[in-house]
Every structure is written in C-alpha cells, then in structure tokens.
Amino acid sequence: MPSERFTGLVAVLDAIRTGQGITQPELTERVGLGRSVVAQRVAELEQAGLVASDGLGPSTGGRAPRRLRLRAEAGHVLGVDIASNELVVGLADLAGDILAVRHEHAPVTSGPEHTLAAAERMGDALVREAGLTGGVWAVGVGTPGPVAFERGDLLAGPHMPGWAGHPLRARLARHWSAPTWVDDRVNLLALGEMWQNPVAARAAQLLYVGGGSTIAAAVVVDGRVYRGANGLAGAIGHIPVAESSDVMCACGQTGCLEAVAGGTALTRNARLLAECGQSEALLTVLRESGRIRPVDVTLAADAGDPAARALLRRTGLLLGDSLATLVSVFDPELLVIGGGMARAGEHVLTSIGEAVRARVPSLTGQRLRVELSAVDEEVAGVTGAVQLAVGELFSRDQLSSWLDDRSPAGRPELAGVGDEDLSA
Numbered sequence: 001m002p003s004e005r006f007t008g009l010v011a012v013l014d015a016i017r018t019g020q021g022i023t024q025p026e027l028t029e030r031v032g033l034g035r036s037v038v039a040q041r042v043a044e045l046e047q048a049g050l051v052a053s054d055g056l057g058p059s060t061g062g063r064a065p066r067r068l069r070l071r072a073e074a075g076h077v078l079g080v081d082i083a084s085n086e087l088v089v090g091l092a093d094l095a096g097d098i099l100a101v102r103h104e105h106a107p108v109t110s111g112p113e114h115t116l117a118a119a120e121r122m123g124d125a126l127v128r129e130a131g132l133t134g135g136v137w138a139v140g141v142g143t144p145g146p147v148a149f150e151r152g153d154l155l156a157g158p159h160m161p162g163w164a165g166h167p168l169r170a171r172l173a174r175h176w177s178a179p180t181w182v183d184d185r186v187n188l189l190a191l192g193e194m195w196q197n198p199v200a201a202r203a204a205q206l207l208y209v210g211g212g213s214t215i216a217a218a219v220v221v222d223g224r225v226y227r228g229a230n231g232l233a234g235a236i237g238h239i240p241v242a243e244s245s246d247v248m249c250a251c252g253q254t255g256c257l258e259a260v261a262g263g264t265a266l267t268r269n270a271r272l273l274a275e276c277g278q279s280e281a282l283l284t285v286l287r288e289s290g291r292i293r294p295v296d297v298t299l300a301a302d303a304g305d306p307a308a309r310a311l312l313r314r315t316g317l318l319l320g321d322s323l324a325t326l327v328s329v330f331d332p333e334l335l336v337i338g339g340g341m342a343r344a345g346e347h348v349l350t351s352i353g354e355a356v357r358a359r360v361p362s363l364t365g366q367r368l369r370v371e372l373s374a375v376d377e378e379v380a381g382v383t384g385a386v387q388l389a390v391g392e393l394f395s396r397d398q399l400s401s402w403l404d405d406r407s408p409a410g411r412p413e414l415a416g417v418g419d420e421d422l423s424a
Contacts, residue, residue, distance in 0.1 A: 005041075006400040008033055012041040013394055016051055016068050017095070023057035023065040042068065048406050049074050050094075070095055075137040075407065076130070077393070078176065079385030080119050081185060082143045084108055084159065084213045087115060089122040090382040091130055094137070096195060096390045100126050101382060108144060111162040120175050135409040136178050140389030141168065142185030142381050144214055148231045152182045152416070155231070158250040159214060173412035180415050181392050186210040186234065187225045188384025189338050189373075190218035195387050197374040203334040207234075207326055208373075211319065211341025212294075213263040219330055236322055237262070261318040263294045263340055269311055270297045279307035298344045309347060316348035320355025327368065328360050338373035338380065345372060 011031045016022055019030065028038045045051035054069040072095035079098070081088040087106035090098045102122040106115050127136060145163065146155045152170075156163035173180035190208035193200040200206060206220035217234035219226040227233050237258035238251055249259035259265055270292045274282035281300035285292055300308035319341070327335065335356065341348055349372055357365035373380065392398055392415070393408065402408040 003400070006396050006403075008037060008041050009044060009403070010394065010396045010399055012038060013045055013050065013070075013399070016045075017070045017394070021054060021057070021067045021069070023067050025065050026057075027068065044403075048403050050403075072097065075134075075409070076127075076132055077138045077140065077386055077389040078123050078126070078136050078178075079382040079389065080123065080139065080141040080172070081188070081381030081385050082106075082108060082115060082119070082141065083185065083381060084144045087118055087122070088378070088382045089119055089126060090379070090386060091123075091126040091136075092386040092390075094390060094393075096383075096386050098379065098383060098386060100130065101379065102126060103378070108160050108163065112166040112168065116168065116171060119172070123176065134407070136176055137408050138389040138393045138415075139172055139176055139178050139180040140188070140385035140387070140392075141172060141180065141182040142188035142385045142388075143168070143182060144185055146216075146232050146235055147182050147184050149181075149183055149227050150231075150416075152180075154182065157214070157237075158252070169415070170417050173415060173417045177410050177412050179393070179398070179408055179412055180417065181388050183225075183227075183388055184216065184218075184231070184234075185381050185384070186216040186339075187218045187227070188388055189375075189380050190220055190225060190336075190384065191387040191391075192380040192382075192384035193336055193338065193373055193375055194220070194223075195383055196380075197336075199369075199371065199374070200334060200336060203332070203369075205330065205332040206334045206336065207323070207330065207332045208336045208338055209236075209319070209323060209341070210339035211262070211337065212339045215258045215262050215319070217323070217326060219326070220332075221330065234326070236326065239322060239325075241318060241322065257318070257322050261315050261322075266294050266297055266311070266315060267292050270308070273307045273311065279305055281305040282308060294340055295343060298347065301344070301347045312344050312347035313351045316344075316351030317355045319348070320352040321359065323352065324356045324359035327356055327364060331364055333367065333369065335368060335370045336373050337370070338375070339377065342373045342377065 015030045052071050054067040056064040057067050072093040075094050079090045085107045087104045090101040092098045145157050169180050169182045204223050208218040215237040219234045238256040240255045244255040244260045247259045249256035273279040274286045285296045297308050353370040
C-alpha cells in the first residue's frame with residue numbers, strides 16, 4: 001500500500017500538471033498540505049526529474065516565488081487507437097501533448113495478429129523517428145469493444161472475430177517493455193474530449209456517446225470514467241429497442257439498439273430508400289459507387305434530401321430514447337455525441353436532445369446540455385489513449401512503484417502484467 005508520502009507526491013504532481021505556471025505558495029494552498037511538506041514533495045519530484053522551475057511569479061511583498069512546471073520532455077508515452085476500420089498510433093510527451101501520429105487502414109475483422117503487428121510497426125517508427133534511446137514510459141490502448149479494465153482482458157463482440165481472450169496487453173507491454181493499459185475506446189474518446197474540449201473538462205458528470213458501426217457510451221462521474229464492476233458500464237449497443245424485435249443483430253439477438261440505429265442499419269435503410277425511389281440523391285450515389293456509406297446519408301441530408309433527413313432524424317430519436325435511461329440514472333450535466341454519429345451534426349443532435357428531454361425528469365432535461373464532440377475524430381481516440389497512459393502512470397499506486405528508480409521504462413510488469421504473461 002503506498003504511503004502518505006506518495007499521496008502527497010501525487011497531489012503535488014497533479015496540481016503542477018494541471019496548474020500551468022503554478023507557484024509554490026499557490027501549490028500549498030491548492031493541495032492543503034503544510035508549506036514544509038509541500039517543499040519536501042517538490043524537492044523529491046525535482047530530484048526525480050519530473051518537475052522543474054519555470055521562472056518567477058509575481059511578488060506579494062517579499063521575494064518573488066518561483067513557478068513550477070512538469071518536465072514533459074523527461075519521458076514519452078505511446079497511444080494506440082484501434083477503431084473498427086482504422087488504426088492510429090501517436091507519440092506524446094508526459095504532458096499528454098501528441099508529438100507525432102501515424103494512421104493506417106486496418107479493419108479489426110482481419111484479426112489481432114495483423115492489427116497488433118501493424119501497431120507495433122507504426123509505434124516503432126515513431127520512436128525511431130523521435131530518436132528515443134531510452135524507450136517509452138507507458139502505453140495506452142483503446143479497442144472497439146468492452147474491456148475488463150483491471151485485468152486488461154478484451155471482451156470482444158461479434159464484430160471482432162478472434163479477439164476475445166487475446167493477450168493484447170501482455171503482447172504490447174512485452175514489445176515496448178513498458179507498462180500498458182487497455183480500455184474500451186469509447187472511454188478513451190471521453191478522455192480525449194475532456195482533455196481538448198474546455199466545456200467537457202468543466203463537466204464533472206458527463207455522458208459521451210460514440211455512434212458508428214457500433215454504439216457505446218462512456219460514463220464520467222466526478223471527472224473520472226466509471227467502468228462498472230466488469231468494465232461494461234455504458235454498453236448500450238445491445239439493449240432492446242421497443243417495436244424492433246424483427247431486426248436481427250450481429251450478436252445473434254434481435255431488436256438491439258446497434259441493429260436499428262448503428263452505421264450498418266443506417267446504410268441498410270438508406271439503400272432501401274434509394275432502391276425504392278424515395279431518395280434521388282441516394283440513388284445517384286448507389287448508381288455511381290455501388291454502395292452507400294453513412295457519410296453519404298449526411299451529405300444527402302445537407303443537400304436538402306427529405307428522405308435522408310427523415311432517416312437521420314429517426315436514427316437520432318431511436319438513440320435518444322435509449323440514452324434517456326442513462327441520463328435519468330446518472331443525471332449528467334453534459335451529453336456529448338461523438339464518433340461517426342457526430343458527422344451527421346444537427347440532423348441527429350436535435351432529435352437526440354428532443355427524445356432525451358421527452359423522457360427524463362423535467363429538471364434534468366432543462367439543465368442538460370447536448371452537444372456534438374468538439375474534437376477531431378481522427379485524433380480523439382489516440383488522445384484519450386495517451387491520457388489513459390499518463391493518468392495511470394502518475395496514479396498513486398503506479399508512482400510509488402517507479403519514482404525512486406526515476407523511470408518506468410523497461411518495467412512492463414508495473415501495470416499488473418504477470419511474468420507468466422510476459423514470457424508467453
């Protein structure tokens with residue numbers, strides 16, 4: 001069990017990380033520890049190479065106090081975002097600022113071996129190009145499926161054949177010789193939102209909905225991702241939708257939210273509109289390309305196509321009806337619509353908000369803000385993966401296990417990956 005010393009160290013380090021240019025007197029006031037204790041903890045962090053002076057702050061009558069900053073350049077972390085059809089790997093400093101990113105088309109249906117080999121190759125290239133000789137300090141990974149977070153086990157769904165039970169965390173921890181954490185990417189999209197969107201950063205209670213080929217929600221309570229007992233909090237994709245019992249889902253059940261409001265359902269219904277002659281715009285797309293994508297529906301709606309607009313509105317209403325339950329249970333102040341669904345913009349945002357407010361308590365509905373994600377989807381997941389790695393690395397349990405050695409690099413077992421896993 002970490003000592004009170006590390007409780008104080010984490011409090012001081014967190015305040016320095018989040019309080020740009022904070023002075024030592026301000027730091028003492030913020031963390032609620034005595035001046036001498038704060039001075040000791042700052043000295044320890046400086047000796048470990050994590051904190052440095054950053055000029056002087058304004059004087060209040062005596063000697064000007066020095067400002068403190070995190071030495072973000074002291075180490076680096078990798079973020080790996082495994083989406084349904086794309087792989088993004090980013091290299092970041094200890095402040096979580098991404099320095100370089102690589103993208104590749106990599107459908108998860110090709111299996112874990114192909115996807116993880118690509119992630120390793122991309123991450124190695126980033127490390128090599130940055131000239132890092134000491135390795136990375138940590139790795140954060142997001143997957144398009146639920147994860148038993150404490151164990152790092154991937155609970156893959158029907159859209160990820162071959163992934164269930166794959167030792168993803170142990171493999172990447174061994175490859176980069178660094179502590180590695182894995183989470184459902186919708187949780188990481190929420191972390192990325194809170195990192196880059198000031199409105200989300202101020203919202204202590206937040207719901208983030210990632211809508212695309214799969215549908216999932218991240219629940220943020222008191223500023224922290226709530227994962228539940230089994231890592232499945234927010235797994236709304238397969239809850240039943242009323243009057244949809246005849247629609248088959250990839251999971252083998254019928255009437256699932258994902259089956260009626262996900263990306264596959266959207267393109268299926270759009271194709272029917274085209275083939276039945278109800279949407280000239282979508283019929284033109286189908287004739288020219290032989291397929292209809294979700295973005296094609298949005299483009300048709302933007303161009304004024306009434307059938308496309310009606311389809312997106314219906315999709316938003318279905319999603320909002322289901323989200324109303326989560327909103328009623330968790331009473332968030334902000335509901336963020338992200339992922340591929342966000343590309344539809346106001347076409348779905350208005351109907352989602354309308355459906356949610358029609359079903360939740362009036363006070364909740366009046367105060368709830370429903371907004372589109374403010375973060376570029378291309379980098380939101382990898383930003384969250386980096387934040388996962390940094391946040392875990394500087395947590396009390398982790399910091400206590402490596403601070404005295406000055407670096408966690410070369411210590412993959414720190415994240416709970418056992419020796420047996422690493423030697424497999």
